[in-house]
Amino acid sequence: DAGVIQSPRHEVTEMGQEVTLRCKPISGHNSLFWYRQTMMRGLELLIYFNNNVPIDDSGMPEDRFSAKMPNASFSTLKIQPSEPRDSAVYFCATTEYYGYTFGSGTRLTVV
Amino acid sequence: AQSVSQHNHHVILSEAASLELGCNYSYGGTVNLFWYVQYPGQHLQLLLKYFSGDPLVKGIKGFEAEFIKSKFSFNLRKPSVQWSDTAEYFCAVNAIGNNDMRFGAGTRLTVKP
Numbered sequence: 001d002a003g004v005i006q007s008p009r010h011e012v013t014e015m016g017q018e019v020t021l022r023c024k025p026i027s028g029h030n031s032l033f034w035y036r037q038t039m040m041r042g043l044e045l046l047i048y049f050n051n052n053v054p055i056d057d058s059g060m061p062e063d064r065f066s067a068k069m070p071n072a073s074f075s076t077l078k079i080q081p082s083e084p085r086d087s088a089v090y091f092c093a094t095t096e097y098y099g100y101t102f103g104s105g106t107r108l109t110v111v
Numbered sequence: 112a113q114s115v116s117q118h119n120h121h122v123i124l125s126e127a128a129s130l131e132l133g134c135n136y137s138y139g140g141t142v143n144l145f146w147y148v149q150y151p152g153q154h155l156q157l158l159l160k161y162f163s164g165d166p167l168v169k170g171i172k173g174f175e176a177e178f179i180k181s182k183f184s185f186n187l188r189k190p191s192v193q194w195s196d197t198a199e200y201f202c203a204v205n206a207i208g209n210n211d212m213r214f215g216a217g218t219r220l221t222v223k224p
Contacts, residue, residue, distance in 0.1 A: 033212075042216045043201065056211060091154060098143050098162065098205065100212060102154040 004103035006092050012109045018080040021106045023092030024073060033100065034067055034077050035091040043091075049075065082110045113138035113204050117215035124192055125223050132187040132218050134176075134202030144185040145203040145212070146176055155201060161185065172196070194224045 005024040013019050025032050033048040047057040049069045057067070064083070069075040079086055089107050093100035118133040136142065143162050147155040159170025166178040176187045185202060199219045205212040 043214045045211070045213070048211060093155075099145060099157055099160055100155075102147075102156070104154045 004092055004094050004101050006090075006103035006106050008106060009104065010107045010109075012111065013082055015083055015110055016081045017110075018078065019082045019086075019108060019110075021077040021090050021092075021108070023075045023077070023094075023103060025075070025092070025094035026096075026101055027073070029094035029096045029101070030072070031095045032069060032075050033093045033095075034075070035093065036088045037091060037105075038088045046077070079108075082108075084110045086110050113142060113206055113213050115202050115204050115213050115215035117200075117202055117218050119218045120216070121219045121221070123221045123223065126194055127191045128222075130187070130189040130192045130196075130220070132200055132202075132220070134185045134187065134215060135183050136185065136202075136204040137183065138204065138206055141207040142204045143207065144176075144178060145205075146170065146174070146185075146187050147201045147203060147214075149199045149201065149217075151198070158187070158200070192220070192222050194222045196220060197222045 007022045031050050034046040036044045046059045047067045048055055052069045065079055067077045087109050089105045091105045092103040114137050116135045145160045146158040148158050149155045158174050159168050159176055161168045161178045169175045174189050176185055178185050199217045201217045202215040203212045
């Protein structure tokens with residue numbers, strides 16, 4: 001089992017550009033979560049899906065952020081347009097019942 | 112909704128010292144409890160979890176945690192820390208029937224050699 005796979009590992013982009021982060025969950029895990037981690041705010045839940053359906057997106061900071069899960073094996077988190085304050089590490093986590101498995105994260109830097 | 116408080120922001124210990132990191136949660140119903148560890152530059156990894164049964168749970172690398180229901184606490188302990196335990200530790204809780212997990216703010220542990 002390859003675990004939760006996130007890509008890219010690092011992303012540096014200019015302010016105003018669109019950024020797309022990707023996550024491939026563990027096969028059979030029916031829930032997927034997107035978290036953002038910063039020094040100031042710690043781990044923040046952005047959105048989560050159950051069986052590909054978005055359940056709670058109240059953590060999504062602004063309309064610039066959107067997430068999709070078109071099928072059970074793939075999810076994206078998109079930021080358009082990106083801003084410097086979006087710089088953070090974005091983690092994807094998946095679970096079958098209880099207890100998450102985290103991906104290695106995407107470190108996003110917006111300059 | 113459930114929430115989690117970790118009392119210590121940064122703990123500094125010498126090797127072989129004993130460790131206890133506090134964690135309290137607020138939720139009126141039944142919960143599952145977790146401790147995760149994040150080594151520098153890495154992702155979160157599960158240390159241990161409590162679902163039911165014996166309130167003293169043992170995890171990897173010599174860590175253990177005790178669930179005290181009356182105090183809504185789930186403190187993490189290790190009798191003798193090592194330099195390699197330097198990391199950030201997160202307590203997390205999710206309500207039974209809801210796999211939306213809430214994390215504490217984390218406690219950074221620095222172990223001096």
